[in-house]
Amino acid sequence: MVMIDVVVPKEVEDALAQKGISADMCKKLVYDAEDKKTKLVNKVTGENLTKKIMDNLTLYVIYAPAAPGAQPVTAYAIKKVYSHKMRMKNLVYTMPEEVKDWWCVKDNCPTVRGQYDLEYMNVTRMAPTLTCPKCQDSYIEEDIAAKPVAVAEMLFEKKRA
Numbered sequence: 001m002v003m004i005d006v007v008v009p010k011e012v013e014d015a016l017a018q019k020g021i022s023a024d025m026c027k028k029l030v031y032d033a034e035d036k037k038t039k040l041v042n043k044v045t046g047e048n049l050t051k052k053i054m055d056n057l058t059l060y061v062i063y064a065p066a067a068p069g070a071q072p073v074t075a076y077a078i079k080k081v082y083s084h085k086m087r088m089k090n091l092v093y094t095m096p097e098e099v100k101d102w103w104c105v106k107d108n109c110p111t112v113r114g115q116y117d118l119e120y121m122n123v124t125r126m127a128p129t130l131t132c133p134k135c136q137d138s139y140i141e142e143d144i145a146a147k148p149v150a151v152a153e154m155l156f157e158k159k160r161a
C-alpha cells in the first residue's frame with residue numbers, strides 16, 4: 001500500500017480551527033475518501049471533493065494531487081474547506097439533463113443537478129446539489145454553502161434569538 005501524505009496549508013488550518021476542527025481530522029477525511037471512494041472528482045480541474053456529516057455541521061474538503069500529473073499520487077494538498085450547518089434531509093428531485101463536471105468515483109458516472117431539502121431549526125429549505133444519479137449521494141457546492149445557505153442559517157438563528 002502506498003502511503004499518502006496530506007498537506008494542510010496554513011490558511012486551511014486556520015479555516016478549520018474556526019470551525020473547531022483539527023487538521024488531523026481533516027486529513028482523516030481525505031484518507032477515508034481515498035479508501036472508500038466516497039468522493040467526487042472534477043473531470044475538468046482534477047480536484048476531489050469529499051464531505052463528512054458531523055454533530056453540528058457538514059464539512060466539505062476540496063483536495064488535489066500535490067504534484068499534478070505524478071503517478072501514483074503520493075501526496076494530496078487540501079485546497080479548500082467549507083461547511084454548512086443545515087442538515088441534509090432528503091433528495092426532492094434531480095435534473096438528469098443538467099450534467100455536471102463532478103463525477104461520482106464509486107459509480108464512475110457524472111453527477112447531475114439535484115434539489116435537496118435542508119433542515120435547520122425546524123425550518124426546511126430546498127437547495128441545489130451535485131447528485132449522483134446512481135447512489136444519490138449529494139454535495140452542496142461552495143458558492144451555495146457560502147451564500148444562500150449561510151444567509152438562511154443566519155435568518156433562522158435571528159428568528160430564534
Ligand SMILES: [Zn+2]
Nearest residue numbers: 104107132135
Ligand atoms: Zn454514486
